[in-house]
Amino acid sequence: MTGDCYSCRQEDALAAASFAERLHVTDFWRTAHAFNSSLPGWLVVLPRRHVSSVAELTPAEAAELGPLLHQLSTALHETVRCTKTYVMQFAEAEGFGHVHFHLVPRMPDLPSEHRGPRIFHYLTRPESEWLTSERRVEIATAIAERLRTE
Numbered sequence: 001m002t003g004d005c006y007s008c009r010q011e012d013a014l015a016a017a018s019f020a021e022r023l024h025v026t027d028f029w030r031t032a033h034a035f036n037s038s039l040p041g042w043l044v045v046l047p048r049r050h051v052s053s054v055a056e057l058t059p060a061e062a063a064e065l066g067p068l069l070h071q072l073s074t075a076l077h078e079t080v081r082c083t084k085t086y087v088m089q090f091a092e093a094e095g096f097g098h099v100h101f102h103l104v105p106r107m108p109d110l111p112s113e114h115r116g117p118r119i120f121h122y123l124t125r126p127e128s129e130w131l132t133s134e135r136r137v138e139i140a141t142a143i144a145e146r147l148r149t150e
């Protein structure tokens with residue numbers, strides 16, 4: 001089952017992965033910068049084992065999630081200067097059924113037509129508009145540094 005899972009394949013190859021794929025890794029959770037985002041700071045927070053429903057998380061995994069989303073949100077405020085963060089979890093796309101929380105900076109100048117769930121505009125742009133891998137690593141590094149100084 002996990003062979004078809006993008007997130008599990010990433011987890012299996014973590015040591016060789018870009019820093020943007022593993023900017024913060026704990027026993028239970030991995031945080032990545034979304035590879036297909038045109039919005040700087042779009043983070044994805046995933047359990048390190050295959051889980052297809054939030055209800056399948058262990059108590060220990062669940063206990064770490066709240067503080068983690070808080071820490072990452074604080075780091076996003078300080079690095080990309082968002083006014084708040086959005087948190088979303090669907091795991092519906094083909095090959096992406098592994099639970100993953102989208103943690104997205106809501107920028108002060110976000111156009112009204114892209115607010116709320118319409119923020120996914122920035123995750124559905126053509127590849128030519130995605131952030132470069134260099135830029136993703138740069139943002140990932142800035143966020144990781146913020147987490148370390150907390």
Ligand SMILES: [Zn+2]
Pocket residue numbers: 002005006007008009049050051098
């Ligand atoms: Zn998986």
